Amino acid sequence: MGAFLEVLLGGLLTGVLYSLVALGFVLIFKASGVFNFAQGAMVLFAALAMARLQEWMAPTLGWVAFPIALALSALIMMALAFAIERLVLRQLINQEGIILFMATIGITFFLDGFGQTIWGSDIYKIDLFLSKDPIFLFEDVFPGGLLVDPYELMAAVIAGILVAVLAVFFQKTRIGRALRAVADDHQAAQSVGIPLNYIWLIVWTVAGLVALVAGMMWGAKLGVQFSIALVALKALPVLILGGFTSVPGAIIGGLIIGAGEKLAEVYVGSMFGGGIENWFAYVLALAFLLFRPQGLFGERIIERV
C-alpha cells in the first residue's frame, strides 16, 4: 500500500510539472487560437537564461543573484513575447491554423538554436536553495512513510499558486475580461474596441512567464539542458486529455497523465520490458478522446453545414 501510494504521489507531482508546461499552451490557444508548439522551446530558453544569469551573478552577489536573475529572465521573456507578436503573429493574421502551427515550429527551431548560441549548450543548474534530501510524509500512518522529492513538492505548491493567480487575473481584472472576450470571439471582441495585438502581446508574455516558472522547476529537477525542450512533447497528451481551451483541464489532465504514466511504468511496463512511459500518455489520452473528442473540459464542438 505504501509503495503504491508513493508511486502515485510521485506521478501526481510529476504531473504537476507537465501541467505547468501545458498551461502555457492553453493560455495561447484560448486567446489566439494558435497551437503554440514553441512552448517547449520557450521553457528551455527561459531556463537557460535563468541558469546562466544566476551563474554569472552568484559569485559576487550571493543569494541576491536569484531574484535579480529571475527579474531579468522575466524581462527577457517579455521581450521575446513582444518580438514573436511583432515579427511573426502580426504578419500571419487570418491564416489557417496549420500555417500558424508550422510558424511556431519554425520559432521552436529558432529558439533552440538561438538559446544555445547565446547561453551555451552544456548542462547548467538552477539553485533554488532547497535541500536535496527527500522528505518523508505520513511517517506515523505508513511504515517508513512516503518518500517525496522536495523540488516536486515545491513545484506543486508553485503550480497551485500560479493557477490561483491566473484564475483571479482572468476573472477579476479588466485585462482578464478582455482576454476572455478575445478567446470567445476575435471579431466580436475587436468590434467592441479590444485591441487584439495588445491582448496577444499580454497572452504571450503570460505564457512566457509560465514557461519561466516551468523552466525553473524542470531545470532544478533535471538540470538545464536541451532535453527540457522535449518535455513539451509530454505536455501534448495532457493538452488533448484536458482539452485545448481549459485551464483546469490542463491541471487535471497533467495529474491523470502523470499518475497513469508512473503507475503503468511500474506495474505494467515490466511485462513489456519497460520504457512504455514514452507512449503510454498518448495512448491514454487517445482512449479518452474516443469517448470525448474535445477532451475532458474542452468546449463542445458544434458543427454545422
Place this chain on the structure above:
Amino acid sequence: MLYRETGQFKTTYESDQRIFRIVHDRWIILAILAAALGVVPFVATPYLYTEILIPFLILSLAAVGLNILVGYCGQVSLGTGAFMAVGAYAAYNLWLRVPEINNLIVVFLFGGLMAAAVGIVFGLPSLRIKGFYLAVATLAAQFFLDWVFARVGWFTNYTASGSVAVGDLSVFGMPIATPEQRYFLILGMVIFLTIVALNLVRGQIGRTWMAIRDMDIAAEIIGIRPLLVKLSAFAVSSFMIGVAGAMWGFLRLGSWEPLAFDINRSFQILFMVIIGGLGSILGSFLGAAFIVLTPILLNQIPGWLGIPMSTALISHIEFMVFGAMIVFFLIVEPHGLARMWAVFKEKLRLWPFPY
C-alpha cells in the same frame, strides 16, 4: 509569349483530360525527365548522388504521400517518421527472412503495403477526432512505433544495438550497389508512384478526399462515406511513405536504427509539404528540394566566409537560420512554393504585354 494556352484547342476528351494540358508544361516535364535520365549520369559525382539527389527523391516521395493525407484529405498527421520506419523494417524483414525474393521492387512494395495496413489502424481515430486533436493523436503512432522497433527484438533480428544493415541488393537479378544504380532505381519508383498519385488526386477518389477536406459534414450529407474516404487517404498516404521509408533505409542509409525515423523526420516531411504547398504534388517536390538543400547550403556558408567556428555553434546557428527561414517563407507565401510557381506562370502568360 513564351507560355500561354492561346491557340491550343482541345478537340478530344482525351486532350481535355490529360495531366499536362498545355504543350509548354509537357516540354518542361520532358526536359526535366531527360535531364534526370540522360544528363545527370554523365555529370554527377557520388557526393551529388548520395547527399543531394537520392535524399531529395526519396523525401519527395514521402512528401507526396503526406501531402495526399494533409493537403488533399485535410487530416494533419505527425506520424510520418513512424510510417517510414514501418516500411523500412517490414522491407528489411521480408528481405532477411525470405531470401528467395531478392528483388528490391517487391521488397519495397511489401514495405509500403505493411505501412498502409498500420496507417489504416492509426487512421481509425480520425473518424472521431479532428484538427489538432488528431495531429497530437498521430503522435501516439510515432512514439508507440518508435518504442516497438526499439524494444521488440524480432523486428531488428535481435541485434544488440538495435541497428540493422542490408547489403548485396538486386532488382530482377541486376545488382544495385553503386550510387548511380541506386539513383536510377529510386528515380523509377518515384516517377511511377508520382504518376499514380497524380491520377489518384484528379480522379473520383481524389475528389472525395477534397470534399472531406473542405467540409466533412457537408461531404457526408451528399453521400460520401467518411470511413472509406479517410481510411483510403491514410492507406494511400502511408503506402507511399512506407515505400519512401524502405528506400531511405535500403538505398540511402544501408544500415539504420529506429532513431533514423524519429519525430524530427515527421516534422521535416511536414515542413516540405507546408513550404511546398498543401494540396499540390509539384509543391511536394519543390518543398523537398528546399528542405534538403537549405541545410547543406547553410553548412557551407561559414567555410566560404572563412570564419572559424566550432561545429556545435554552426549547428546551433543552422537551427536558427532554418527556423527563421521557415517563418519568413510562411509570412511571404503561406500557400507555399507551388503557389509562387503558379503566380509566376500567370505572369508569364501575359509577358511581355501588361494585359
